Amino acid sequence: MLLTARLAKALQLTLAVVKPDGMAHPLVLEALHQKILDNSFVIVKCKDLAWKKQDSEKFYVEHAGRFFYQRLVEFMSSGPMRAYVLAREDAVSHWRELMGPTKVFRAIYTSPASLRGQFGLTDTRNTTHGSDSMESARREIGFFFPEFSVEAWMQQEEPAFRAGR
Numbered sequence: 001m002l003l004t005a006r007l008a009k010a011l012q013l014t015l016a017v018v019k020p021d022g023m024a025h026p027l028v029l030e031a032l033h034q035k036i037l038d039n040s041f042v043i044v045k046c047k048d049l050a051w052k053k054q055d056s057e058k059f060y061v062e063h064a065g066r067f068f069y070q071r072l073v074e075f076m077s078s079g080p081m082r083a084y085v086l087a088r089e090d091a092v093s094h095w096r097e098l099m100g101p102t103k104v105f106r107a108i109y110t111s112p113a114s115l116r117g118q119f120g121l122t123d124t125r126n127t128t129h130g131s132d133s134m135e136s137a138r139r140e141i142g143f144f145f146p147e148f149s150v151e152a153w154m155q156q157e158e159p160a161f162r163a164g165r
């Protein structure tokens with residue numbers, strides 16, 4: 001009964017990333033995993049990786065020219081990261097909520113229990129990334145996990161996932 005109610009909304013995949021500052025903090029991964037558990041996300045994919053500057057530039061190309069772009073690009077290629085594909089109903093907006101707002105002062109004041117509210121250092125070093133729409137999630141999952149197909153997962157795995165198998 002509870003399961004039926006829980007799956008009444010659309011099942012989605014989203015991309016969550018622990019940025020280099022988050023990987024360097026001893027408590028971030030623990031807090032993130034606790035949020036995954038507490039909020040019934042399923043980890044579909046997970047890997048550690050590090051970007052070259054060109055990867056960073058490509059991923060954040062929509063911000064090219066903005067005052068923080070160079071700082072962001074340098075930061076995102078400064079150390080290891082951990083990327084997750086997470087599944088849940090309303091995964092995209094739910095993960096954004098758990099992550100907190102982009103700007104750290106806003107995160108601290110409006111969402112102190114969020115990952116950015118707890119661990120964000122600056123507007124750039126803000127601990128985590130999460131896709132902001134289903135379209136971004138599809139594109140970003142493809143960027144981090146080129147071997148993974150959202151369409152194929154939805155077709156092949158989603159029915160079993162829904163049925164709890």
Ligand code: UDP
Nearest residue numbers: 068072101102123124125126128129130132
């Ligand atoms: N960022 C920054 N300064 C700003 C706004 C954004 O350094 O004033 C960085 C920050 O790391 C952020 C990333 O650029 O996470 C991408 O910005 P976006 O607006 O897409 O925010 P997000 O979706 O990550 O919350």
